[in-house]
Amino acid sequence: MALSSFEREQQRHEQRRLMALLAPGMFWLLVFFLVPLLVILVYSFLTNGPRGNLLWQPTLQNYVDLFTQASYVNAYVRSLWISGLTTLFALLLGYPLALFIVKQPPRVRLVLLILVLIPFWTNFLVRIYAWQIILANNGLINATLAALGLPTLFLLNTEGATLLGLVYGEVPFMVLPIYAALDRFDFTLMEAGADLGASKWRAFWHIMLPMTMPGVAAGAVLVFIPTIGQFVVSELLGGAKVDYIGNLIQRLFLRSNPPNWPLGSAMSTVMMIVLLGFILLYFRSTTEEDR
Amino acid sequence: MHKGYAIELANVVKRFGEVAAVDHVTLQIHDGEFFSLLGPSGCGKTTTLRMIAGFEYPSGGELMIHGRPMATVPPHHRPVNTVFQSYALFPHMTVAQNVAFGLKMKRVPKAELGARVQAALDMVRLAGFAERYPRQMSGGQQQRVALARALVNQPEVLLLDEPLGALDQKLRKEMQLELKSLQHRVGITFIFVTHDQEEALTMSDRIAVMNQGKVLQVGTPTEIYERPTCKFVADFIGETNFIEGKVVEQGDEYATIQTPDGLQLRGYTPLPVNVGEAATLSLRPEKARLILPIHARPDDAFTMPVHVEMITYIGSDTRITVRLNEGRTLDVWEQNTLSTLDRNAYWQPGEAAVLVCPPANALVLTE
Numbered sequence: 200m201a202l203s204s205f206e207r208e209q210q211r212h213e214q215r216r217l218m219a220l221l222a223p224g225m226f227w228l229l230v231f232f233l234v235p236l237l238v239i240l241v242y243s244f245l246t247n248g249p250r251g252n253l254l255w256q257p258t259l260q261n262y263v264d265l266f267t268q269a270s271y272v273n274a275y276v277r278s279l280w281i282s283g284l285t286t287l288f289a290l291l292l293g294y295p296l297a298l299f300i301v302k303q304p305p306r307v308r309l310v311l312l313i314l315v316l317i318p319f320w321t322n323f324l325v326r327i328y329a330w331q332i333i334l335a336n337n338g339l340i341n342a343t344l345a346a347l348g349l350p351t352l353f354l355l356n357t358e359g360a361t362l363l364g365l366v367y368g369e370v371p372f373m374v375l376p377i378y379a380a381l382d383r384f385d386f387t388l389m390e391a392g393a394d395l396g397a398s399k400w401r402a403f404w405h406i407m408l409p410m411t412m413p414g415v416a417a418g419a420v421l422v423f424i425p426t427i428g429q430f431v432v433s434e435l436l437g438g439a440k441v442d443y444i445g446n447l448i449q450r451l452f453l454r455s456n457p458p459n460w461p462l463g464s465a466m467s468t469v470m471m472i473v474l475l476g477f478i479l480l481y482f483r484s485t486t487e488e489d490r
Numbered sequence: 491m492h493k494g495y496a497i498e499l500a501n502v503v504k505r506f507g508e509v510a511a512v513d514h515v516t517l518q519i520h521d522g523e524f525f526s527l528l529g530p531s532g533c534g535k536t537t538t539l540r541m542i543a544g545f546e547y548p549s550g551g552e553l554m555i556h557g558r559p560m561a562t563v564p565p566h567h568r569p570v571n572t573v574f575q576s577y578a579l580f581p582h583m584t585v586a587q588n589v590a591f592g593l594k595m596k597r598v599p600k601a602e603l604g605a606r607v608q609a610a611l612d613m614v615r616l617a618g619f620a621e622r623y624p625r626q627m628s629g630g631q632q633q634r635v636a637l638a639r640a641l642v643n644q645p646e647v648l649l650l651d652e653p654l655g656a657l658d659q660k661l662r663k664e665m666q667l668e669l670k671s672l673q674h675r676v677g678i679t680f681i682f683v684t685h686d687q688e689e690a691l692t693m694s695d696r697i698a699v700m701n702q703g704k705v706l707q708v709g710t711p712t713e714i715y716e717r718p719t720c721k722f723v724a725d726f727i728g729e730t731n732f733i734e735g736k737v738v739e740q741g742d743e744y745a746t747i748q749t750p751d752g753l754q755l756r757g758y759t760p761l762p763v764n765v766g767e768a769a770t771l772s773l774r775p776e777k778a779r780l781i782l783p784i785h786a787r788p789d790d791a792f793t794m795p796v797h798v799e800m801i802t803y804i805g806s807d808t809r810i811t812v813r814l815n816e817g818r819t820l821d822v823w824e825q826n827t828l829s830t831l832d833r834n835a836y837w838q839p840g841e842a843a844v845l846v847c848p849p850a851n852a853l854v855l856t857e
């Protein structure tokens with residue numbers, strides 16, 4: 200449709216106002232987000248010196264190492280795998296929990312939502328240490344088992360413990376977006392489904408789940424992305440027995456002697472590209488729904 | 491076909507906490523009937539319908555569909571379908587997918603499913619809309635999708651909860667006729683919930699008038715309008731004048747009441763009354779007539795001296811408010827004819843008149 204000159208003028212005015220409003224935020228993003236990203240990108244193409252010092256010699260060697268050395272490739276695969284598992288379990292726990300909360304009367308809902316958020320009042324590290332105390336060989340669980348005369352279990356420093364810690368930490372990020380989606384969901388539609396012959400389960404599968412998919416997708420992104428880069432949980436609960444990308448990157452930057460910043464940067468870059476892929480997939484799926 | 495009733499409620503009670511939303515309701519609904527539940531908002535119509543659909547279970551009493559007790563049958567196993575007040579169409583499915591949903595749940599084979607969906611859409615005149623999404627359709631069209639989605643399953647009974655409530659007046663009138671003719675064609679029992687008495691009168695074979703969880707009267711539109719058995723029904727359906735008094739004489743079908751200032755009025759008694767009982771005379775404004783005092787005959791069974799107070803022309807009728815000598819006002823409606831349109835020759839405010847009504851057109855009610 201053709202716009203009158205007045206309308207066009209008004210549009211330009213609107214745009215200028217928008218720019219003025221966005222400028223501080225843009226500046227902040229640029230300086231504190233984009234610049235470090237660029238630094239990492241540049242580092243990833245540099246050569247590591249003998250004492251961990253940076254040599255300004257452009258190279259692709261870091262990337263070649265990354266994709267050819269089994270230990271690095273395995274770390275990527277393992278990270279994707281455990282992040283996928285974490286997302287799955289967080290979903291299996293988070294969806295029913297969100298549904299349960301939505302079904303409560305308003306006052307109870309509020310209390311339950313606060314309960315979901317309460318763990319955030321304590322530092323994540325502290326909470327992971329608490330899990331150490333629970334899972335340790337002479338920890339809470341094993342002490343209980345022993346007191347009951349049952350055989351004790353080897354729980355801490357296993358991949359299972361890592362998964363447990365990750366799921367534990369991420370469930371709230373799954374619950375909240377699903378809760379928001381369910382809150383908007385019209386439960387009359389479930390009655391309509393039952394009316395048309397759908398059992399509870401089929402009504403869930405054909406009606407509730409597809410309609411709350413945006414919440415599930417948002418939750419999955421919120422859980423999957425931070426989990427890919429995590430290193431604290433696998434170190435404290437998994438006993439650093441298995442290397443995930445996060446552990447490798449952290450080691451390359453801080454622990455190894457000499458440190459290898461270029462390789463660490465290359466690993467980060469590849470990780471970010473993988474994540475970017477997932478995020479694009481997510482946006483694609485949400486915009487398709489708004490079609 | 492099935493014998494007996496399509497739906498039978500026997501002393502059905504539904505309590506929410508302390509409140510009895512449905513209070514000992516007994517109803518028998520015939521096969522193929524267009525049956526309406528009519529009553530003011532909050533009287534328990536939706537709750538009654540939801541118990542038939544299976545979304546709520548009775549706190550007491552028994553509910554049967556074609557003679558089968560429904561106490562333990564979940565909604566997805568009941569031979570009824572619902573048209574929801576909000577339509578409750580699935581927003582993530584096309585119109586065709588919405589209509590196909592019930593058949594898919596019953597695992598109807600693909601080929602048959604397609605044909606039945608098409609037939610259902612044809613029936614509600616939405617053949618070209620199969621691939622649209624509900625949000626791309628007007629309220630009236632969505633309403634018809636909801637209808638097709640329910641009817642495609644060939645239910646034994648169709649439940650409709652104020653399905654026309656969200657439509658504008660004109661569309662509403664159209665849909666009333668369309669629904670009625672649709673019901674004739676498919677021959678399915680319709681249970682139709684509404685708070686609009688005109689809608690219920692227009693469409694129904696029979697009406698149950700409800701108030702505060704109770705069914706007050708069940709009858710054909712004519713019975714409900716012409717012979718209400720209690721004050722609530724007389725008042726809720728159409729307009730009426732109430733005149734309080736005491737029964738002084740009681741015959742076979744008629745009784746006479748006496749008002750506090752000595753006026754004696756005779757009317758039909760839909761339910762038996764006793765002499766000495768307090769009673770109310772219900773007089774529809776269109777059934778009363780005003781005449782000049784000189785035309786009044788002493789043998790008129792029912793005459794009231796009044797004064798004309800206000801005259802309102804509303805097109806089809808002229809509405810005249812008259813004042814009784816004791817001070818109360820009554821409404822009289824006269825259909826407009828050429829003579830009533832000549833305002834100079836018509837009633838004037840302040841003029842003395844006599845209100846007459848044949849006893850068959852007035853009702854003596856005690857409840």
Ligand SMILES: Nc1ncnc2c1ncn2[C@@H]1O[C@H](COP(=O)(O)OP(=O)(O)O)[C@@H](O)[C@H]1O
Pocket residue numbers: 506509510511529530531532533534535536537538
């Ligand atoms: N789920 C419920 N919980 C508590 N009270 C309810 C519930 N459903 C209905 N009621 C109450 O029952 C009464 C009848 O409601 P309803 O059947 O919806 O009336 P109607 O459809 O005639 O307007 C109302 O007082 C309403 O507040």
Ligand SMILES: [Mg+2]
Pocket residue numbers: 532535536537
């Ligand atoms: Mg209702």
